[in-house]
Amino acid sequence: MSSSITIILDKCTGCTLCIKKCPFGAIHMASKKAVIDMAKCTLCGACVEPCKFQAIELNKEAGEKKDLSSYKDVWIFCEQKKGVIQSISFELLGEGKKLAKKLGVKLCAVILGHDIESKIEELSSRGADKIYLVDHQALKSYQDDPYTEVLTKLAREYKPEVILCGATTIGRSLVSRVAVKIDAGLTADCTGLDIDEKERLLLQTRPAFGGNIMATIITPNHRPQMATVRHKVMKEAEIHKGHKAEVIRKTYPESVLKTRTTLLDIVEEIEETVNLAELRDDKGACKGDKRRGRGFARYG
Ligand code: SF4
Ligand code: SF4
Known part of the structure; x- marks a missing residue:
């Protein structure tokens, strides 16, 4: 019925x-x-x-009850631009560590790009227990099709319990596509995350109804539990030099990495505006650099 x-x-x-x-x-x-x-x-x-x-x-139809017990680990999609890991990824690794500890599972970083072997140490030192690394020329810069296919394949194979991603232009575009493909729940723009330890549920808090209330959203019937998280809401993971992560290198055939668009160029735009969120000195205090680059991708 x-x-x-x-x-x-x-x-x-x-x-x-x-x-x-x-x-x-x-x-x-x-x-x-x-x-x-x-x-x-x-x-x-x-x-x-x-x-x-x-x-x-x-x-209401009861629906087929899925077996969720095989889903393990907290995954952080680590966004890189021109080979530089974006700071939102370190914030998510910091928050993900707490969630993984409460769930009693591993914190995993997922990074896609080209010539990114050198990023292993950086992600390890930020507390990742495992790193899923996919290195290919086609993944050098973000493109919807290959990134979606690769993350979907990884999620299907390794079954993470939670996937977190920055609520950035890239993050929003990527995980919404992946969530549809793997039939997962996704909460966008979270400002708070926690775990219901008894039910093993990710508590995803975000402003709702025009920001008038904070809603906590759960995903009881689907895995992975996916969320995008706003930038500069959470504290970056501390650096622990010498921490070693297990690295899982994956390769995929060209058929998985193909794209319907051609990336012609990425153009840096120099603005005369101040991004207050990013302006910080070594101690975390704001500083006054007024020029800042912003990237635009041109597709053909
Ligand atoms: S709330 Fe009133 S109008 Fe609506 S279905 Fe019930 S009786 Fe009808
Ligand atoms: S409240 Fe509106 S959307 Fe919800 S069940 Fe009733 S008619 Fe449908």
């Missing part, structure tokens, strides 16, 4: 209360009875309880 929602016309008094309770604007009145627009209804159930006349009947 598939899920369905029905208005029981005999019981509906036309009080209109359900219209106010539907967050998706899916209910209207016709001939003094509530009518649900199934093109808008998400079957969220928010209208059922407020109806004092039990005029709304929601039947």
Whole structure:
């Protein structure tokens, strides 16, 4: 049986209360009875309880219960530009370490690029227990198709419990594609993360309803639990020189790395504006450098 929602016309008094309770604007009145627009209804159930006349009947399909027990480890997608690991990755490694500790699993860094062997030491020193490294010319700069295919393949093979990614232009573009492919839950733009240790759930907190409330979102029925995290919200992982991570090098055939676009050039734009988030001295205090480069990719 598939899920369905029905208005029981005999019981509906036309009080209109359900219209106010539907967050998706899916209910209207016709001939003094509530009518649900199934093109808008998400079957969220928010209208059922407020109806004092039990005029709304929601039947939700139980759905096939997935075996989630084989999913392990916290993965951090480490974004690199021109071979430089972006600072958001270190923030995520710092936060990921705490989450991995609570779950009793390993913290893993995932890095895609070209000539990136030298990044192993940097990621190890930031606390990664394992590094998944895919090195290929086609991955030198971010492109949607090969990055999506590679991360999808890695996730399917190694089954991480959690995948975190920066809420950057690249991160948002990449993980939304991956989440759809692997049928995972994804919460965008999180500002807080924690673990429900009993249920092994990632608690993903983010502003909701125009920033008026903070919502904590969970993904109980799907794995991995995926989230993008805003820049400069979390503290960077401390550097521990000498910490060694296990490295898993993966290679993929050209068919996996092909792209529908051609990257012609990456153009640096010099701005006369100050990015307050990035301006810090060695002690973490703001400094006053006014010129800053911003990258643009031109595709053909
Ligand atoms: S709240 Fe119930 S009774 Fe009122 S209009 Fe909606 S369905 Fe009808
Ligand atoms: S189930 Fe949710 S989306 Fe559908 S009509 Fe009720 S409140 Fe609106």
